[in-house]
Every structure is written in C-alpha cells, then in structure tokens.
Amino acid sequence: MASDKRAGRDRVVTLSPDRVTGLTASLALVLAPHAARIPLWMAILAAAAMILRTWLAWRGQRLPRTWMLAVLTLFAALGTWMSYGVIFGRDAAVALLILMLCLKLMEMRDTRDAMVLVFLAYFTVITNFLYSQSIPMGAYLLGCVWTITANLLATQRAGRPRVTGLLRESAVLLAQAAPLMLVLFLLFPRVQGPLWALPQAGAGGLSGLSDAMSPGSLSSLSLSDAVAFRVELGANPPKADTLYWRGPVLWDFDGRTWRAPGNDLVGQAELEIGGTPIRQTITLEAHDMRWLFALDVPGGAPTSSYLTLDLQLRAARPVRERMRYEVTSFPSYRLARYEVPGLLERALHLPPSFNPRSRQLAESWREEGLAPEQLVQRALAMFREQPFVYTLTPPVAAGHAVDDFLFVTRRGFCEHYAAAFAFLMRAAGVPTRIVTGYQGGTLNPVGKYLVVRQSDAHAWAEVWVEGRGWIRVDPTAAVSPLRIERGAAAALPGVGAVPLLGRVDNDWIKDLRFAMDMVANGWNQWVLDYSPERQMNMMSRFAGGHVSWRGISTALVAATGIIVAILALIALRRTRSAPADPAWLLWQAFSLKLAKHGVARALNEGPQAFAIRASAALPGHANAIRAIAALYARLRYEAHSGPEDLANLERAIRSLRLD
Amino acid sequence: MNPDIQSVLAAIDGIVLGKPREVRLTLACVLARGHLLIEDVPGVGKTTLAHAFARVLGLAFHRIQFTSDLLPADIIGVSVYDREQGRFDFHPGPVFSQVVLADEVNRATPKAQSALLEAMEEQQVTVDGQTRALPAPFFVIATQNPSNQVGTYPLPESQLDRFLMRIHLGYPDAKAERALLGGETRRSLIEATTPVLDTARLLTLQTAARAVHAAPALLDYVQALLTHSRQSPAFGSGLSPRAGLSLLAAARAWALIEGRNAVLPEDIQAVLPGVAGHRLTPPDGAVSGGDTLVRRLVDDVAVP
Numbered sequence: 001m002a003s004d005k006r007a008g009r010d011r012v013v014t015l016s017p018d019r020v021t022g023l024t025a026s027l028a029l030v031l032a033p034h035a036a037r038i039p040l041w042m043a044i045l046a047a048a049a050m051i052l053r054t055w056l057a058w059r060g061q062r063l064p065r066t067w068m069l070a071v072l073t074l075f076a077a078l079g080t081w082m083s084y085g086v087i088f089g090r091d092a093a094v095a096l097l098i099l100m101l102c103l104k105l106m107e108m109r110d111t112r113d114a115m116v117l118v119f120l121a122y123f124t125v126i127t128n129f130l131y132s133q134s135i136p137m138g139a140y141l142l143g144c145v146w147t148i149t150a151n152l153l154a155t156q157r158a159g160r161p162r163v164t165g166l167l168r169e170s171a172v173l174l175a176q177a178a179p180l181m182l183v184l185f186l187l188f189p190r191v192q193g194p195l196w197a198l199p200q201a202g203a204g205g206l207s208g209l210s211d212a213m214s215p216g217s218l219s220s221l222s223l224s225d226a227v228a229f230r231v232e233l234g235a236n237p238p239k240a241d242t243l244y245w246r247g248p249v250l251w252d253f254d255g256r257t258w259r260a261p262g263n264d265l266v267g268q269a270e271l272e273i274g275g276t277p278i279r280q281t282i283t284l285e286a287h288d289m290r291w292l293f294a295l296d297v298p299g300g301a302p303t304s305s306y307l308t309l310d311l312q313l314r315a316a317r318p319v320r321e322r323m324r325y326e327v328t329s330f331p332s333y334r335l336a337r338y339e340v341p342g343l344l345e346r347a348l349h350l351p352p353s354f355n356p357r358s359r360q361l362a363e364s365w366r367e368e369g370l371a372p373e374q375l376v377q378r379a380l381a382m383f384r385e386q387p388f389v390y391t392l393t394p395p396v397a398a399g400h401a402v403d404d405f406l407f408v409t410r411r412g413f414c415e416h417y418a419a420a421f422a423f424l425m426r427a428a429g430v431p432t433r434i435v436t437g438y439q440g441g442t443l444n445p446v447g448k449y450l451v452v453r454q455s456d457a458h459a460w461a462e463v464w465v466e467g468r469g470w471i472r473v474d475p476t477a478a479v480s481p482l483r484i485e486r487g488a489a490a491a492l493p494g495v496g497a498v499p500l501l502g503r504v505d506n507d508w509i510k511d512l513r514f515a516m517d518m519v520a521n522g523w524n525q526w527v528l529d530y531s532p533e534r535q536m537n538m539m540s541r542f543a544g545g546h547v548s549w550r551g552i553s554t555a556l557v558a559a560t561g562i563i564v565a566i567l568a569l570i571a572l573r574r575t576r577s578a579p580a581d582p583a584w585l586l587w588q589a590f591s592l593k594l595a596k597h598g599v600a601r602a603l604n605e606g607p608q609a610f611a612i613r614a615s616a617a618l619p620g621h622a623n624a625i626r627a628i629a630a631l632y633a634r635l636r637y638e639a640h641s642g643p644e645d646l647a648n649l650e651r652a653i654r655s656l657r658l659d
Numbered sequence: 660m661n662p663d664i665q666s667v668l669a670a671i672d673g674i675v676l677g678k679p680r681e682v683r684l685t686l687a688c689v690l691a692r693g694h695l696l697i698e699d700v701p702g703v704g705k706t707t708l709a710h711a712f713a714r715v716l717g718l719a720f721h722r723i724q725f726t727s728d729l730l731p732a733d734i735i736g737v738s739v740y741d742r743e744q745g746r747f748d749f750h751p752g753p754v755f756s757q758v759v760l761a762d763e764v765n766r767a768t769p770k771a772q773s774a775l776l777e778a779m780e781e782q783q784v785t786v787d788g789q790t791r792a793l794p795a796p797f798f799v800i801a802t803q804n805p806s807n808q809v810g811t812y813p814l815p816e817s818q819l820d821r822f823l824m825r826i827h828l829g830y831p832d833a834k835a836e837r838a839l840l841g842g843e844t845r846r847s848l849i850e851a852t853t854p855v856l857d858t859a860r861l862l863t864l865q866t867a868a869r870a871v872h873a874a875p876a877l878l879d880y881v882q883a884l885l886t887h888s889r890q891s892p893a894f895g896s897g898l899s900p901r902a903g904l905s906l907l908a909a910a911r912a913w914a915l916i917e918g919r920n921a922v923l924p925e926d927i928q929a930v931l932p933g934v935a936g937h938r939l940t941p942p943d944g945a946v947s948g949g950d951t952l953v954r955r956l957v958d959d960v961a962v963p
Binding site: 014015110111155156157581584603604605606607608609633634636637638639 | 921922
C-alpha cells in the first residue's frame with residue numbers, strides 16, 4: 001500500500017527523450033524574444049532549466065523532487081518581486097509565467113504533462129504580442145505555433161515518429177486552418193481598441209517629442225528611424241519647404257529648458273485663414289502624449305480633440321494606440337493680431353542673470369531703435385553671415401548655453417538655433433515662443449503618402465508683431481537652407497550620426513525601403529487597426545449596402561460552415577480515391593434500407609454477422625436477407641464471381657419489400 | 660464443411676467438454692502451422708486439450724514440465740559418449756515430437772524458455788554443431804500461469820510474438836461440469852479414442868488452409884486494423900507486420916474450419932482476440948488487458 005501511494009506522488013517518467021527535447025526546443029523558440037526583456041538572471045535560469053531537463057531525459061535520470069520544486073517556485077516568485085517590485089502587471093506577469101513554465105518542465109513526466117506544456121506554450125506565444133505586433137514577429141510566432149503543433153501531434157503518436165513527418169503534418173494542419181483564420185479575422189465581431197493595449201503598455205520605449213526642449217533633446221531624437229506619422233495628402237502636395245508639422249508650443253524658459261505651459265491655453269484662437277486648404281489624413285503612431293500633428297496651421301480640430309489658444313491640436317487622452325484622423329490646414333493665415341496682453345508678457349519673460357552676453361547684444365540692438373521685423377532680420381543675418389554650423393553633434397553646452405552657442409562654439413542643431421533666436425528676441429523685447437514638431441517628410445512613391453520620421457523632428461520660433469500677429473521664423477533655414485528644402489540627411493552629408501536609412505543614396509535600396517514601409521503601413525491599417533468601424537465599412541462595401549451585425553454574424557457562420565465542408569470533402573475524397581466497388585455500393589443501399597426499419601448495421605459488422613442479426617430481427621424476410629448477404633459475401637470476398645451475381649444482388653435488394 | 664475437420668472436432672468435443680470455441684481456435688492454430696499459448700490457472704484442462712489433439716490427429720505427443728531448474732538440454736536432448744562404439748550418441752529430448760506440451764512455461768528460467776522458443780521458430784535444433792530437423796507437423800502448446808503468481812518468469816513481449824495465438828480456457832459451464840464429474844476420467848477417454856487423421860492428411864489440410872482466398876476487400880480490412888492499432892493513441896505499440904501475417908493465416912484456417920473457401924471479415928474478428936490479445940500493449944501509463952484492447956480495436960475499425 002505504502003509503495004502504491006509513493007508511486008502515485010512520484011510518477012514514473014514515461015516521456016521519451018525525443019519528445020522532451022522537441023517540446024523544450026519549441027519552448028525555447030517561443031521564449032527567445034522575451035530573453036532580452038527579462039532580467040539576466042531569469043534568462044539564465046530559464047535556459048538552465050531547459051538544458052537540465054533535456055540532459056536528464058537523455059541520461060534517464062530522475063527528476064527533481066517536489067519539495068525542491070516548491071522551494072524553487074517560491075524563489076522565482078520572490079525574485080520576480082525583487083526585480084519588478086510587483087508580481088502582476090504585464091512585465092512581471094510575463095516574467096513569472098516564463099519562470100513557472102521552465103519549472104513545469106521539471107515535473108514533465110508523461111503525455112498528460114506534455115499536453116499541459118503544449119497548451120502553455122501556445123499561451124506564451126500570445127504574450128509576445130504584448131510587446132511587438134510587427135510583421136516579422138508575427139511570422140516568427142507563426143513558426144513557433146508550427147513547431148508546437150508538431151509537438152502536439154507527437155503526443156498523439158505511438159513509437160518514435162519522424163520529426164520531418166510531424167512538421168509536415170503540422171504545416172498541413174495550419175494550412176487547413178488558414179482560411180478559417182481569415183474568415184474569423186474578417187467577420188468575427190471586433191472589440192473596440194487594439195487587443196494588445198494593456199494599461200501598463202504605455203510610455204516605455206516610445207520615442208517622440210516631449211513638452212520640453214533643452215539642448216540635445218531633438219538631436220538625440222533625430223537618430224531614430226521610427227515613424228512618427230504617415231500622411232495622405234490630396235492631389236497637389238505642398239512643397240517640401242512649407243511642410244511644417246505643428247506640435248507642442250513652448251512658452252516658458254528657465255535658463256536652460258523651454259517648456260510648454262503646464263495647463264492648456266484654453267480658448268478660441270483669433271485666426272484669419274486664406275489660401276488653398278490642404279486636407280490631410282494622418283495616421284499617428286502611439287507616443288503616449290496628448291498632442292496631434294497637422295500642417296501649420298490647422299483650421300479646425302478632428303473629432304475627440306481640440307485646438308488651444310496657441311494652435312496646438314490636443315487629444316482628449318494620451319495617444320496610446322495608433323490613431324487616424326483627418327484635418328484641414330491653411331498655408332496663409334493671420335494668427336492672434338490682438339493677442340491677450342498676459343500672454344504677450346509671458347512671451348517676453350526671461351530668467352534674470354542667464355546668458356549676459358546675449359542679453360547685452362539684444363539690448364544693443366534695441367537701443368538702435370529697430371522695429372520687430374528689423375530685429376528678426378538682424379538676428380537671422382547674424383546666423384547667416386557669421387560662421388555658424390548646422391550639425392547633429394554639437395559640443396555640450398556649459399552653464400550659459402545661449403552665450404556659449406552664440407559666441408564660442410557656433411555649432412548646433414535646430415533646437416540650438418531656435419532657442420538662441422527666441423532668447424535674443426525676448427531680450428530685445430519681441431514676444432517670441434518656440435514651436436516644436438516635424439519638418440518635411442519622405443514621399444513614398446509606391447503608396448503615394450508621406451512618411452514623417454522622428455529624424456524629421458524640428459523646432460522653430462514664432463514672433464508676435466503688432467498688426468500681423470504670430471509669424472513663423474525658422475532660424476535653421478538661415479543657417480542651412482538645405483535642411484528645410486531637402487531634409488536633415490541632405491543638410492548633413494557624410495555625418496555618421498544620421499540614421500542609416502536617412503543616408504542611403506542607392507536607388508534600389510530606397511525603393512525597397514519605400515516598398516517595406518508600404519507593407520508596414522498596410523499591416524497597420526488593415527490588420528492591427530482593423531476596428532469595428534472599419535470592419536463594418538468593409539462589409540458594407542462588399543455587400544453593396546448597409547450591413548447589420550446580424551448579417552455579419554450570419555456570414556461568419558455560413559463562411560465557416562462552407563470552409564469546413566470543403567475541407568471535409570477534400571479529406572473524404574482522398575480516403576476514397578479508389579473507385580467504389582459496385583457490390584459495396586449495393587450493400588450500402590441494402591444496409592440503409594434495413595436501417596430505416598430499425599436494424600442498423602454496425603460499421604464493424606461483417607455480412608454474415610449482420611445477416612444473422614437482421615434475420616432474427618425481421619424473421620419474415622430471413623431468407624431474402626440471408627440470400628443477399630451470401631451474394632454480397634461471394635461478390636466481395638470470394639475468388640470467383642461473375643456479373644450475373646451482381647445483377648442478382650441488385651435484383652434481390654430491389655425486390656426486398658420490408659413494409 | 661470438410662468431413663475430416665468435422666470428425667476431428669466431434670472427437671475432441673467429446674473429450675474436452677463445453678469448450679467448442681477454444682477447441683476450434685486450437686485447431687485453427689494447428690492448421691495455420693502456428694503455436695499456441697494457453698494462459699490460465701492450473702486444472703482447467705490444458706493438458707487434456709493438448710493430449711486429445713495429439714491423439715485425434717494421430718501425432719506423437721510429449722509433455723515437458725517446466726521447472727525453475729530445467730536446462731536447455733532437458734528440452735532438446737544431449738550427446739552421450741558411447742564407450743563401446745567410441746563416439747557420441749545424440750539422445751533426442753522431448754522436443755523431438757509432433758505435439759509438444761510445454762507445461763507452465765513461465766516457471767523455467769529465460770535460458771530454458773528460449774531453447775524451446777528457438778526450436779519453435781526454426782523448426783530445427785542445433786546440438787554440437789549439428790542441425791537436426793524437427794518432425795513435420797510440429798505444434799507446441801505452451802501453458803502459462805497468470806504471471807502475478809509467485810516464482811514465475813513471464814515471457815517477454817518479443818517472445819510472446821512467436822505464438823500465433825494466446826487463449827484462455829476458463830472454467831466449464833454448469834452442464835459441462837456435470838458431464839465431466841459424471842463421466843469417465845479424461846485419460847481413459849483419450850486412450851479409448853482412435854486417431855481420426857494421420858500425418859499425411861493433416862499436412863493436406865494445412866495446405867488447404869493456405870489456399871483459402873483472401874480478397875482485396877478483406878486485405879483492406881486487415882490493413883485498416885493494423886494501421887489503426889499503430890496510429891490510435893489507445894494503443895501503446897501497434898501490431899507488427901508479422902502480427903498481420905499471423906492474423907491472415909489464422910483467419911484462413913478459421914474460414915476452412917467454417918467450411919468456406921474465402922475469408923470473411925467475421926473470420927478475422929473471430930481469431931483477432933487470440934492473435935492480437937498478447938501483442939497489443941496499452942499506451943504509456945494506462946493499465947488495460949489485451950482483450951479490452953482487442954474489443955476496442957474491433958469496435959473502432961469499420962469493415963470496408
């Protein structure tokens with residue numbers, strides 16, 4: 001008895017080393033993308049567990065005892081807590097799942113455990129999508145599902161099935177599932193918002209503009225190839241040097257950093273617009289901030305967003321998922337000719353005791369009695385005429401950043417020029433603010449849309465002139481006109497720091513890059529952002545009229561049924577590839593006839609056994625039934641039978657009247 | 660039905676009471692040139708069955724009681740030095756017979772067991788480098804106690820495969836038991852019985868069994884059974900090709916006994932418990948008997 005109990009607690013390992021290895025390898029593939037995201041000690045522990053389990057399998061050693069596993073489990077939970085501070089939430093939960101999965105390997109003994117692990121592996125595949133939903137990741141995880149399914153098949157096979165055979169069968173299964181997957185994707189009622197947007201999956205790792213600008217903040221951004229947004233412009237896109245994508249407006253300077261106001265400047269901007277309106281459809285990548293971008297200046301706000309007094313487009317909530325909106329901008333405008341006096345004062349404020357030399361210079365200009373426009377020209381002329389250099393890698397500024405830049409280094413990126421210009425203007429008594437955003441963009445000739453990347457980040461200034469309102473002044477254009485006309489890459493030839501993709505001149509690489517971006521854009525638009533509205537629109541277009549949810553559901557059921565039926569027919573045809581024996585067909589007809597009278601032939605019943613049972617059940621027809629069974633047995637199983645037997649069988653079955 | 664078979668069955672049914680199905684399976688085994696393993700508790704008539712068959716078929720009979728100290732030489736024989744002639748003389752062992760009853764084969768050591776099993780397989784024995792053929796119809800009935808009894812060496816699965824069939828005898832029903840208790844002793848009955856066949860006629864019957872027709876539709880059925888036993892997770896290891904051949908041979912003999920010249924699916928189903936019961940193993944970890952597995956196999960596979 002005692003030994004029985006022991007055996008129950010510590011079951012024998014019956015899984016073959018092949019299966020253990022296959023399953024562990026598959027699991028390693030699934031967990032590989034996580035390896036860089038979890039702490040190093042966890043990655044090492046997980047890898048060690050997998051190697052150890054495989055080694056134990058091949059050596060035929062016993063698995064660790066239950067109490068050891070319990071202690072390890074406790075340590076894993078504790079370690080997760082120490083590393084993350086919590087044991088729930090996306091990152092910590094995924095890390096804990098990985099650890100538990102690897103510990104589960106240690107008690108994988110029989111087919112049942114293997115099944116559990118297979119399904120956990122499927123689940124873990126999904127956790128990868130919490131971090132990345134790109135096409136390569138999708139393809140990789142599809143490969144993972146392929147190998148896991150092969151493992152699942154292996155649990156259903158006796159002996160040592162060949163790996164290639166399992167993989168082939170698994171591929172066939174996935175291929176058969178593909179049409180169903182497509183139908184379910186297209187027709188299954190969608191939930192609002194992307195499936196993967198967890199509350200925690202926000203800010204981390206997203207790059208983009210912030211609401212503050214200090215020397216170096218934009219130039220670090222311009223190293224990034226990441227897409228900020230994509231724009232579909234109408235038939236006549238504006239010229240590149242007018243493409244100023246307006247973002248956060250910075251008012252407050254503390255001597256080093258320019259900041260946007262803590263609270264939105266709420267109010268209706270006083271705006272006179274003119275020129276040809278430019279309609280834009282913008283697909284904005286998630287950046288976890290509330291502003292949206294539009295060409296300078298937007299004439300109105302898209303739904304669920306608003307325009308502030310300084311013409312920033314603000315969304316109601318931080319943009320945590322890719323969003324698509326339409327906005328119309330106007331190239332010529334007059335903004336706030338009668339600006340609120342308080343704001344003008346704010347646009348003049350400078351912290352005292354910073355940058356004395358610059359202040360002195362500005363004051364000397366003011367003493368000359370120049371008008372605001374002349375002051376602007378004076379400053380731009382200084383940038384143009386003195387040896388200022390536009391560079392991505394300016395020297396690090398010391399305490400008086402503007403002084404340092406204007407009089408010592410004279411090397412800077414757009415934020416240096418914009419900040420120095422704004423400082424000079426304020427010191428000279430001209431209300432000035434800094435506008436950040438993007439400038440330019442790359443036209444994708446394949447997809448006919450504009451891609452704006454983080455490397456297009458830009459900063460410029462706006463000065464307020466009485467009677468004309470806020471006017472855009474871009475000091476960078478004075479230093480490096482190329483930057484504005486042709487983008488940062490053209491303005492900075494041969495500089496190693498510009499992102500790889502920004503530098504290429506090779507045509508086919510450029511084409512390839514455009515094609516890749518178009519595929520990525522299509523994936524975003526049609527797969528990841530396949531929203532309920534989009535689904536409804538597409539179905540309506542397909543059906544040529546309005547469709548209801550009930551209609552979509554019916555279509556879903558019908559399409560699923562049709563696909564399953566087609567697959568079943570193909571499978572059936574394959575098993576029946578040999579032409580059916582006419583005697584067998586007659587026998588089926590006979591069986592059907594009897595089944596209608598309550599004597600159904602079991603599938604494993606031979607002719608004689610069935611004849612005996614049927615004639616007992618229908619004694620009035622015993623002779624006929626026996627004769628038919630004997631004829632069939634002769635036709636189908638004996639060496640010599642002629643066509644007259646077949647005719648006899650047919651006649652006998654036809655003349656059998658059971659009623 | 661073949662008159663020879665009819666009279667053989669009638670004669671044996673008169674001695675082995677109330678076991679017509681087992682008697683027919685045994686005869687099928689003889690006709691298919693296979694060997695038989697009977698697994699049952701002592702005293703249910705295993706020896707009587709073997710003895711009756713030898714007598715009625717007109718064959719020479721030997722019985723070997725397997726014990727734990729049995730040596731291979733006790734089975735196949737030994738060479739003894741003849742001082743007067745100045746040479747070795749081979750004294751054939753009990754295996755040189757036409758019907759051999761190997762009683763309680765699982766009591767002997769594996770070494771002794773394999774001596775018998777090799778003789779069964781090869782139809783010959785080799786002693787002192789000289790190969791000696793065994794007599795022509797050569798039929799071994801081995802009996803085995805259920806292996807959970809103390810002091811046994813159960814035959815390994817690879818050895819079990821050498822037996823065409825494994826059957827159980829079981830207790831007789833009430834009527835047969837009464838007849839058994841009221842009648843003469845079995846031994847005297849056997850002695851009073853005259854042989855129905857002789858060696859030549861038995862060989863003819865064996866040839867006839869081989870000639871029974873197996874149609875493509877029937878081979879489809881056999882293949883379906885084999886494939887299912889290999890692919891379904893309900894079975895550990897599936898049936899081997901040798902098992903498939905054995906199944907067909909046994910079914911042919913069964914069809915001959917039933918008086919047919921072609922094999923029907925029913926013949927396959929009739930011999931399947933005997934042929935496959937000791938060859939099917941349950942999947943990893945599961946515990947189920949061979950008979951349950953065979954029933955499951957028959958239920959799961961449709962007759963094509």
